[in-house]
Amino acid sequence: MKGIFVKMKHLAPSAAILAVGALTLSACGGASATGEEASGGDSDLQGTLTGIGASSQKAAMDAWTADFTSENSGVTVNYSPDGSGAGREQFLAGNAQFAGSDAHLDDDEVEAGKEACGADGAYEFPVYISPIAVTFNVEGVDELNLSPETIAKIFKGDITKWNDEAIKKDNPDADLPDTKITAVHRADDSGTTENFAEYLKATAEKDWDAEVDGNFPKEYGGEAAQGTDGIIQTVSDTDGAIGYADASAVGELKTAKVKVGDEFVELSPEAATKVVDASEKVEGRGEGDLAFDLARDTTESGAYPIVLVSYHLVCSSYKDQETVDMVKAWEKFVISEEGQKSAADSAGSAPLSDDLRSQIEKVIDSIKVAE
Numbered sequence: 001m002k003g004i005f006v007k008m009k010h011l012a013p014s015a016a017i018l019a020v021g022a023l024t025l026s027a028c029g030g031a032s033a034t035g036e037e038a039s040g041g042d043s044d045l046q047g048t049l050t051g052i053g054a055s056s057q058k059a060a061m062d063a064w065t066a067d068f069t070s071e072n073s074g075v076t077v078n079y080s081p082d083g084s085g086a087g088r089e090q091f092l093a094g095n096a097q098f099a100g101s102d103a104h105l106d107d108d109e110v111e112a113g114k115e116a117c118g119a120d121g122a123y124e125f126p127v128y129i130s131p132i133a134v135t136f137n138v139e140g141v142d143e144l145n146l147s148p149e150t151i152a153k154i155f156k157g158d159i160t161k162w163n164d165e166a167i168k169k170d171n172p173d174a175d176l177p178d179t180k181i182t183a184v185h186r187a188d189d190s191g192t193t194e195n196f197a198e199y200l201k202a203t204a205e206k207d208w209d210a211e212v213d214g215n216f217p218k219e220y221g222g223e224a225a226q227g228t229d230g231i232i233q234t235v236s237d238t239d240g241a242i243g244y245a246d247a248s249a250v251g252e253l254k255t256a257k258v259k260v261g262d263e264f265v266e267l268s269p270e271a272a273t274k275v276v277d278a279s280e281k282v283e284g285r286g287e288g289d290l291a292f293d294l295a296r297d298t299t300e301s302g303a304y305p306i307v308l309v310s311y312h313l314v315c316s317s318y319k320d321q322e323t324v325d326m327v328k329a330w331e332k333f334v335i336s337e338e339g340q341k342s343a344a345d346s347a348g349s350a351p352l353s354d355d356l357r358s359q360i361e362k363v364i365d366s367i368k369v370a371e
Helices: 057-073 084-092 107-116 147-154 165-170 191-203 226-236 269-277 320-335 337-348 354-365
Strands: 025-026 049-051 076-079 096-100 124-138 181-185 223-225 241-246 257-260 263-265 309-317
Touching: 049 241, 049 354, 057 076, 057 096, 057 124, 057 191, 057 226, 057 309, 057 320, 057 337, 076 320, 084 096, 084 107, 084 191, 084 269, 084 309, 096 320, 107 124, 107 223, 107 263, 124 147, 124 191, 124 269, 124 320, 124 354, 147 181, 147 191, 147 257, 181 191, 181 226, 181 257, 191 241, 191 309, 223 226, 226 241, 241 337, 269 309, 309 320, 320 354
Parallel strands: 049 076, 049 096, 181 223, 181 241
Antiparallel strands: 025 076, 096 309, 124 241, 124 309, 257 263
């Protein structure tokens, strides 16, 4: 089982966070994500919501929080982007009312959810869909095509120079330098790493023989960096570097096209959505669990398969009505058309489909006060 879980029957509405980083704090009122001055809101909600988790959601979370608290001036939302693994662990230990995670709960964590949240356990549902960029910084190279096998060999350490024959094969017209490759990976337990590894395992298993995990395989070497910001900073500062990160964080860095079938596909929200539409839900889960097995090995034209579906984890029950009301209002805003547009504008994410939104709303509506 991942982490050490404190057995708590139900979450407290304002439990303290233990051993986590600095909070991304958005107080009530202030400016909205659109830059407009908030009116102060007129809802009757009062209290503080604490969340911990995926750094990939940070830009979207900042936008959601600004907009939500502008309409709910009595609510403060704190989100600490410490990574998916930390988010799941702290949520299941009872130290947060919700968590963000770039990977769905595993079977052990589903069971732990029953200890933290009551008999119906934790609920999880997608809130943020985004491509994972393979981003690079190679002097003189502005465009790059990479097959999954080549990506796997680069991050495994089997390809060490940019003018390697495998990279030349993917880029026959490029002037590739004899520069050492610095493959940068996450140092922390990361849902982005887990999604990236899932893609490589599904598409290049002969070359990526490590087990899929949120921790990058130590035996593959490379250079470790803390969090999404660490990946971007290291790649930006290092000629010959390549890394992987949520597309919203890439900024001015260049991104590779990925081979799907017989074509090389550029990342985009639309290309990421094609993969999610082709995916099935994880089998054997409860009605409140909307986790997906992503179709990483799709050959559909125009699909970009290195994608993360980032989830929110909430409890099926909380100890008081005030917390239930806040969680419901918060999560309904996050998945609403307004909330999804705000995330798309701020982070370049792909909005949820109307059908998926309808399914999630039913799950949120079922959150109740613990008996």
